[in-house]
Amino acid sequence: MQIGITDQDHVFRTEVAEWMREHLTGKFECLRHRGGAGDEDAYPELRKEWEQELARGNWTCVGWPQEYGGRGLTVAQQIIFHEEYARAGGPGHIGHLGETLLGPTLIAYGTEEQKKRFLPGIVNGSEYWCQGYSEPGAGSDLANVQTRARQDPSTGDWIIDGQKVWTSLAHESQWIFVVARCEPGSKGHHGLIFLLVDLNQDGVEVRPIRQMTGTSEFNEVFFNGARAPAKNVVGQPGEGWKVAMALLGFERGLSWIGMQMHFEHQLELVCKAARETGSDRDPSIRTRIAQAWMGLKVMHYNTLRTLSGGADGSLSREGYIIKYYWSNWHRDLGKLAMDALGPEGDILIDDFSRTRLQQVFLFSRSDTIVAGTNEVQLNIISERALGMPKEPRPSR
Numbered sequence: 001m002q003i004g005i006t007d008q009d010h011v012f013r014t015e016v017a018e019w020m021r022e023h024l025t026g027k028f029e030c031l032r033h034r035g036g037a038g039d040e041d042a043y044p045e046l047r048k049e050w051e052q053e054l055a056r057g058n059w060t061c062v063g064w065p066q067e068y069g070g071r072g073l074t075v076a077q078q079i080i081f082h083e084e085y086a087r088a089g090g091p092g093h094i095g096h097l098g099e100t101l102l103g104p105t106l107i108a109y110g111t112e113e114q115k116k117r118f119l120p121g122i123v124n125g126s127e128y129w130c131q132g133y134s135e136p137g138a139g140s141d142l143a144n145v146q147t148r149a150r151q152d153p154s155t156g157d158w159i160i161d162g163q164k165v166w167t168s169l170a171h172e173s174q175w176i177f178v179v180a181r182c183e184p185g186s187k188g189h190h191g192l193i194f195l196l197v198d199l200n201q202d203g204v205e206v207r208p209i210r211q212m213t214g215t216s217e218f219n220e221v222f223f224n225g226a227r228a229p230a231k232n233v234v235g236q237p238g239e240g241w242k243v244a245m246a247l248l249g250f251e252r253g254l255s256w257i258g259m260q261m262h263f264e265h266q267l268e269l270v271c272k273a274a275r276e277t278g279s280d281r282d283p284s285i286r287t288r289i290a291q292a293w294m295g296l297k298v299m300h301y302n303t304l305r306t307l308s309g310g311a312d313g314s315l316s317r318e319g320y321i322i323k324y325y326w327s328n329w330h331r332d333l334g335k336l337a338m339d340a341l342g343p344e345g346d347i348l349i350d351d352f353s354r355t356r357l358q359q360v361f362l363f364s365r366s367d368t369i370v371a372g373t374n375e376v377q378l379n380i381i382s383e384r385a386l387g388m389p390k391e392p393r394p395s396r
Contacts, residue, residue, distance in 0.1 A: 101129075134166045
């Protein structure tokens, strides 16, 4: 897919950069480069205010069609927006899952009633979403979910019982999209349902999980008779797997561009630390910094290749390697960060440029596990992208 940059796009880049300079100031100044992975507990209420500020400037959901509240930007313009947002130090979005995952899924698969009810709250930053996929026994193996949904014959509501885990920012969210098993006796990806569930109800309990970074981005979510009305089923009962996989397809796209720009900032912090500690004089450190820079460029250009994926969330073949590649690159950057810091890396000091690198090291250890372990990712690449025979699996 060729992504051409026009004179109009250059003007647009200037517009984005100027808006960020004018608005990411004052009370929002402290948000620069905050709220990324491992730092997602930073200033949550102020970041929500910032997202509402973005909404007032029509800078949320920029790739969505205008009829649903977006800007309808071209692919090139969306890339420019994500690049300039990250270059200016724009903070991580608490509304990320709603904007990049659920919203496009509802646009593709939701009813008109669902679109009218849920899309405006995502656009204006008034409602926040989390993802109810992983369970204690179904992390990388999503098809093994055991959370149950049964329909109340008197009301039509779906009653939910079970547990989700590693639920990012559930404690900051009002809603959760849940994959549950709705057909008794079903196995694997059969008999699943995709539900939109209100977290603020009896029968839902959110318990934060404290991590070794000292933050509590992740949560456990327990359902004990929680309810979702029948109108909150996306697709049809039994089609949950299809909707869930489409949603994951939307995850591997333009949003990665912004993430890679944040990675670039982290690499700059590594270089700064290496210069300050003198570790930049170590040939092995210099070599690893060069390799990290090259790896980031490869990541960026491969992501550009994936942007020809369908509007239904389908992935191009190149898209299947993104998660495996970036998670291993980021883990290695965390190791490099600690080696660049040297002995100072073992000391907590009041310097965010240093503590941020410590956070990267600690948090990036999880990157090769979340959203599918390395081993699962390699199976996905071989089976779905390359068409190789499936790995033998025991019957359940």
